Amino acid sequence: MQHFFTLLSARNIELMRDKATWSWNIVFPVILILAVATLFGDKDTQIFKVGVIGPENAAISALKSVRYVQFIDYQDTETALPKLKHHQIDLLVQGGSATRYWLNEESAQGYLLEKILLTTGSQWQKQVVTGRPVRYLDWVLPGILGINIMHTSLFGVGLAIVRLRKNGVLKRLKATPVNAFEFLSAQVISRLSLLLITIIGQVMVLNLLFDFFMEGSYWLLFIIIALGALSLISLGLIAASRSGNEEVTIGLLNLITWPMVLLSGIWFSLEGAPMWLQKVALALPMTHILNATRAVMIDGAGVAGVRTELLVLLGLTLIFLTIASMRFKWHEE
Structure with missing residues (x-):
């Protein structure tokens, strides 16, 4: 046991002298937790994802008043439609003067979002896409x-x-x-x-x-x-x-x-x-x-x-x- 405690003491002294190692073990977890809390800790849980093309209009503004919906801006339909096709977003809407929306009818979340969308009172033009869902x-x-x-x-x-x-x-x-x-x-x-x-x-x-x-x-x-x-x-x-x-x-x-x-x-x-x-x-x-x-x-x-x-x-x-x-x-x- 004397040998054991001697070696244990020597190793502890070695570690204490190695300031870079033990200070890193103390500081790094704190930095990591602070980073996660700052970047992701204060956001509400988003249940639905809606893609948006074009400028915002009154209909889209009304839709954005719904909680737990995340809105993602896209430049064009060529980029957004594959996302909808593979269930990576639940609905795609186009603002401006052309109030259109695209729906994947195989998506359960898209079905619910369509019901919410139609309550805004605007005249929406519906288009349908299909595709294998991306798990x-x-x-x-x-x-x-x-x-x-x-x-x-x-x-x-x-x-x-x-x-x-x-x-x-x-x-x-x-x-x-x-x-x-x-x-x-x-x-x-x-x-x-x-x-x-x-x-x-x-x-x-x-x-x-x-x-x-x-x-x-x-x-x-x-x-x-x-x-x-x-x-x-x-x-x-x-x-x-x-x-x-x-x-x-x-x-x-x-x-x-x-x-x-x-x-x-x-x-x-x-x-x-x-x-x-x-x-x-x-x-x-x-x-x-x-x-x-x-x-x-x-x-x-x-x-x-x-x-x-x-x-x-x-x-x-x-x-x-x-x-x-x-x-x-x-x-x-």
């Missing part, structure tokens, strides 16, 4: 796969490099002809290959079990996943470029992952959220991965439809790799 499982599947990609990419490559640096392996590699770019490239390709094999297996099994919604090309989906994983692996290299402390690196990686978990649309859509929040989300690589993945799987988008997301992910990858190469150290600072 929440279909919508959230890219988010679940995205979490797996994110954690495998960031923590897998990040902690592996930190351990090599901590154990002195990188210091010995510095004496060889290998340069930082070659070493980091090998780490990236190795992690990416393993990740892609894993994701392909997961997608095949999940498709057999749940017959998830897939409107687009599997090849394009594969390209999006590969490029997204590459960008996240490159981001993980930045976090591990200098540190030799695993606890600090884990804290830094958590700092990187949690904003993406909260703001990238993994569990819920940011449509209807404040515009500043949507702009912040666009700075995160996971947002572009999920937007492109859902566009292909649910909307059947082609390369042109996800071109912006692909270019952003490619650009972020090049930026992250450049920063990681410039910051990389063989030995612990």
